[in-house]
Amino acid sequence: MEGEELVPISALQHYAFCPRQCGLIHLEQSFEENALTLRGRGVHQSIERVDGCVREGLRVEYGLPLFSRALGVVGKADVIEFLPDGTPVPIEFKHGRRAERLPDQIQLTAQALCLEEMVGKEVREGAIFYFSSRRRKQVEITEELRELTKETIRQTRALLMSMRLPPPVNDSRCKNCSLIDICQPSIIAQGERRQRLQDVLFHGEGP
Numbered sequence: 001m002e003g004e005e006l007v008p009i010s011a012l013q014h015y016a017f018c019p020r021q022c023g024l025i026h027l028e029q030s031f032e033e034n035a036l037t038l039r040g041r042g043v044h045q046s047i048e049r050v051d052g053c054v055r056e057g058l059r060v061e062y063g064l065p066l067f068s069r070a071l072g073v074v075g076k077a078d079v080i081e082f083l084p085d086g087t088p089v090p091i092e093f094k095h096g097r098r099a100e101r102l103p104d105q106i107q108l109t110a111q112a113l114c115l116e117e118m119v120g121k122e123v124r125e126g127a128i129f130y131f132s133s134r135r136r137k138q139v140e141i142t143e144e145l146r147e148l149t150k151e152t153i154r155q156t157r158a159l160l161m162s163m164r165l166p167p168p169v170n171d172s173r174c175k176n177c178s179l180i181d182i183c184q185p186s187i188i189a190q191g192e193r194r195q196r197l198q199d200v201l202f203h204g205e206g207p
Ligand code: SF4
Pocket: 018, 019, 020, 021, 022, 024, 167, 168, 169, 170, 171, 173, 174, 175, 177, 178, 179, 180, 183, 184, 185
């Protein structure tokens, strides 16, 4: 991966949620606080005081830097538990209630892949701790998740190197997105529709 753009692990979660959100944050450095991001920040500031997120009797590290030379990714783990044989188990903190969210699982899998390279042990599981419900969800680091994460790394790197902002998804994801005012998804989608109509009317170009 020498000479390739390093991809932040957080960008993978943003890309898997919405490529345009990833572009706005990581290419244009746009960041807007909303109730969800403020809650998310509060969660990360109070990790060490939360009961029930780690298993008793295990060594725990907070805020450990992560990297993978092979994949060209860098980041930081919220929490890592170490099993008695030294195998690391990454734990990612999320605000909200226990839920199946693929972007969160991709972020966790990227942490697991980094830890495998750093520690030299296979990481078969991780966990996501949902702060509002104080529930910990175990996540098996499956072959499918590994492949999906590697593909997300490739696509995110291509986006970051292209320096081009993707079009808006303009769907149900937008209503909870902190960047909706900057992104203006419905106005841009309207403009694109109008442009397509003009292309068809004046130049005979169609899909
Ligand atoms: S508002 Fe919608 S299209 Fe824009 S970044 Fe957010 S999720 Fe993506």
